[in-house]
Amino acid sequence: MAKIVCDGEYFNVKDTLSCGQVFRFKEDGSGAFLVCTADRIAKCYNDNGSAIIECEDGDEEYFKNYFDLARDYSAIVRRAEDSGYDILKTSAEFGKGVRILNQDKVEMLFSFIVSQNNNIPRIKGIIEKLCALSGELKTGAFGEYRAFPSAKKLAALTEEELKGAGLGYRAAYIKRLAESMDSGAFDVESFSHLSTAELKKSLLSIYGVGEKVADCVSLFGFHRSDAFPVDTWIEKVYREDFKGVLTGRDKITAFFVDTFKEDSGYFQQYLFYYKRSSEK
DNA sequence: CACCAGGTGTCAG
């Protein structure tokens, strides 16, 4: 078992996991969190000013990258505080322990298709059911867990089975994408070298993927920090806190990316997490 | 009962 210890000032495990970028995690009862990603698992928690990640030997580099440990978040938070926008300053101070994860691209694609017109607790439940239904059963240092289902496994499910997981009308989107990936017609990994604009265009060609999901996959799967997803919460932030008057989510995205450039994705996450936390 | 949730596809004008 490997153990990674780092400074916890800009790495709050609970905030990083519960800010809405990742769906497969749970608290283990002692304040620590078990996180599943693709076919791996880690246990993480904050203790005495530090953030600690425990994982299998050999997964150390994977999780250092997954939690984006090489990046200096103090500089990002400082730029948010100095942006001149009060709401962004407040949000960044509230969520300064949030890190943007480097998650599995395929898992992000399927997960954010599930997310559309849906709420986070339900998204978590649906993904959990999909994993239980067809994810490979694994045994690790923390007991049994399920891998995220491969495209082949998902393609093998009937639309009735998919709907049984709670997917509703999204079942057709999942099925079509799974089949297209399984046949080799669609390879998300090959998108890595594309510019952010080209990447988004490629993602938009998928049936069931629109602007918002494409931006989330770009940000959370490809770490494109010049992506700014606009959902119902961010639209509220834009209207209420930025006093914005533009209509159309694509224009709101353009406004934020023009304003915040490479910081867009990080700032979006601070704003989203703060807004959602303070209105519940 | 209506309305909402990390929206998108489709169709009418």
Next chain:
DNA sequence: CTGACACATGGT
């Protein structure tokens, strides 16, 4: 091009 509407599901 923009705007209205349907689309499953579970929670308030």
